[in-house]
Amino acid sequence: MIVHIPTMRKQDGQVTIAARFELRSPLAYMPKDLCYRFPEQYEPNLSPRADCFAATALLVAMYTGEELTIRGTISPKLAYGLLEYRNIFHTWLPKLFQMVDIRYENVENNPLSRSAGAVATAFSGGVDSFFTLWSHLTENQAIPDARITHGLFIHGYDLRLDEETTYQAIANKYSKLFRSLGLDLILASTNAYQFAEFRIDWSLFFGPPLIGAALLLSPYLRRFYVPSGLSYNELAPQGSTALTDHLLSTESLEVVHHGASTSRFDKIAILTQWPVTYQHLRVCANKYQTDGLENCSACHKCYRTMAALSVLNALPMYSTFAAKLSLGDYFRWGFQTHMNLGLARDICKRAWKGGKKDISMGIWIAISINLVERTMVKIIKLFLPRENLYRIKRFLFKPESNESGVNE
């Protein structure tokens, strides 16, 4: 697989930077170019280097088993980090991510110094994002160098690219929120999801494209926080972990995985003390039913957050969720394949300890249902080859990538 030299073009007040991924054996529906789009005002701050495309390309190359060639300029630190990154992903999941050779055509240091520049955090409006933001506000972060100055909100992650209206509504509200905190929110969009769609679990893939967006802004940023979704005692193969994220740093941009030392429940407990989150917390994983900052209150992420808020007696304060969880909700939660068992068990335990036995029992029912469902799905997957499974998923769910492999 060859990653060609990135190109930049301006259109309608937006600047798009893209690199062609040329596969020896192209895969159906996979886009030909990985694209990022930023408001035109950031054009002078965008890097023309290949750094931002390399890590995403690596996972695609490992999935296809093709040797990776990077044509553009890449930082020596990232070039080294990618070798280790590759080794870790292969050690974790050798069947999904094959060991491939990486060839760099131009390894060159980024002449920018790290001493100047902004400090940004990835921001989606969820628990982890808000916690990282809160931890690095001036009043909570003693080290001035570590304080956040910017947020980076990316369209194409938890919001589909064709949901432009919803995205704009959310982006406007979060931009306003950041301004009220004295910070800036950078808006960007990417089609990275389409490279993984139905092929690689998004939870294994989302890290490199996210960090890639920050690497594009490396002339402007010196540090980028990636809010952690997992705490240290539940570390598992994921697209973003404390073990792997820092490997995507360059000489001019330091990538910091933040928040793994605090459990999700404890993060939520801290956020309940920060009124800003009452009208802004958005955790929803349902791409089809989002409406502004409203959470669907019916997906696995909404359920787990609502359960934790209920244990903390804080759910009524959050206007973006339904008022309470019913017994039916626990049943539905159990049937959702993406339920995080570790988190559910943690909330279940805390509910029991806090005397909320009804919530604890409800979660226990959800966990039991989910364990049965997981086993059945695993058995079915055993009999299906990878490409057949992909086609079934495309048939069952609404795909975002199109037949031509070209994304507009």
Added chain:
Amino acid sequence: MIIHQPELTTKDGHSILWTRIELAKKNGYFPKFIWYRLPTQYGNLFTTQNDTFLVSGLLAGMYFGENIEVKGVVSPRLAYQLEEYQFLLSFRFPEFLHQIEIKYNQLDPLDISPKGVGSTFSGGVDSFFTLWKNLPQNQPIPDYRITHGVFIKGFDILPAENQHFEFLYEKYRRAAAHLRIELIPLETNVVSITHLRLPLADFYGPIILSAGIALAGGFKRFFIPSSWDYNKLQKKAVASDPLMDHLLSTDTLDIINHGSTHRRVEKVQEIADWEIAQNLLWVCETHKFEKDTWNCSRCEKCVRTMLPLYALGKLDKFSTFEKPFRNNQDGLWWARKFTLRRDFVSEIFPFVREHKPDFLPWLRLAALLGSIRYWIIFRLLPRFVKKWLRRFGYFVDRNEAPDAYEIPEVIQRIQTAYDHPPT
């Protein structure tokens, strides 16, 4: 606890970087001064930024539960990451270490742009593997090729074993020069901080890394060879792994834990054809230096290194083993020091099955006999018998004295400098 501003003293051909760590409560032997010593020609590698002593003193603060006040200047990047580092240490070793507060006097990055790439080097399998992988012929990225090795006295080798240190250093220095790498002899008493308090096998990470950070004047990257691979690290908790070590990086120095992608047997395989490793590998735990064969071939570490080499048919090329295996039956020596504690058994069997299956029955027998021996000695033998056996040299460690890592001559020199500070 107060970590004072580091001082640099140069005298009689040596540069000494030292400081005082002041504990609020004295508890057993604790060194008055912590120091690192180098030949003067390398003295410019030292910096008086207090990152070095903060990293080495952190374990003491966390062990005694004392908050730390750091005098002098500390790297902001290190200061930020130490919170995460502390969390990981206390999370993994809650029985030993507790999170504490650190008060900084000044946070500023070093105003230098060092060029060197260093690595600790002890002469063992992990060190040779890291060096091999980062030589120009194997490391495609020039910025990551090792330019310096750091050979430490006061870690594997005690100050009292100076003769052994000099013997090995001279051999390694010559080999390193052949590779165009400079090998720096560094002496330190930093282990004294944790000695007899924390097991060195688990807590060597920050101790070794503090030595690398002490040389931040010359290094932009510093490798620490990994002892464990990613599979084992899922089950083990140590104070040095790829998750933790990079958190000790500063604004000018990147710390890299290298080699976790390879199991120990795979590392042995990688270096098996390298002539320098064949002539100079040193893995022995007994520290008996006989002529040119300085691996006793009977301790657990020697045997666990010889097994994959024998399975590969390369053991006879390694000249530093005193009694190499000549036939399959010799594999029974494994039983003599067999232990399940270090978990290398799980990788040795599949490796031997792949490369020399006829050796396997002997290894199975050795493992069976070794397990029985291990069970009798470590589970059944009463403590008083072990105590009695000490008079015959059993159950005795080389470093039992509280000041085993001190060099009186260095302490005296620092004391003089401390009593008579330069005006």
